[in-house]
């Protein structure tokens with residue numbers, strides 16, 4: 491958790507799970523760590539004296555003789571994960587008003603990963619129990635994430651994005667707690683009830699941002715007219731821009747494709763061309779009851 495030092499919501503969820511575990515009844519091992527304690531202490535996404543674009547999550551599996559961040563990643567990878575982990579959940583956070591969601595990789599994206607490992611990751615993603623599942627359908631273009639490296643190594647792995655950074659959101663922490671309990675129950679580590687939402691929606695991650703992201707046609711003040719989870723059609727207006735000088739509406743923000751409103755920019759002051767809403771395509775709805 492908190493490879494990016496400000497992504498702290500999972501800390502509370504894991505604390506609650508750990509405090510409730512009966513060690514006499516636990517089957518298997520639950521390992522957790524703060525892999526980037528310096529950025530965490532600095533309350534920064536990336537540690538200030540080893541700046542890496544994208545931070546620690548672009549450095550896996552690390553390097554024994556690399557920068558401090560790369561050395562820390564290497565230590566975590568070799569001591570805790572590489573030959574020890576059977577499953578992996580990498581906890582992050584997104585924007586402050588983001589929903590809680592799971593990111594995972596489709597079978598076939600990484601050629602070295604077996605169908606069995608991909609199926610286990612997909613199952614874990616669903617069992618975690620978020621309303622939204624974001625499926626990577628094309629390879630990332632740069633660096634290797636912890637999830638990606640672990641997955642390539644044959645460890646079923648998912649990323650859990652738990653709300654926003656630098657604050658505790660207790661509703662979302664409760665979802666992360668529930669997710670961990672669900673996964674541990676499903677793996678037979680603890681005896682509990684798996685609780686899933688009635689409907690989960692799988693949305694499609696693709697590289698080409700212009701296909702999935704609506705941009706501000708011009709600068710000004712951005713007012714969304716949709717909310718997260720809305721289903722929209724290509725060409726539909728998702729909001730508008732007004733001038734902070736005249737208060738006149740100057741442009742509509744248009745959906746780039748059919749999809750689900752996934753992320754909405756928080757700060758309403760925008761410049762021309764700025765991404766303001768992401769609208770990934772919907773792959774499938776899963777119904778649990």
Ligand SMILES: [Zn+2]
Nearest residue numbers: 494497582583
């Ligand atoms: Zn992160």
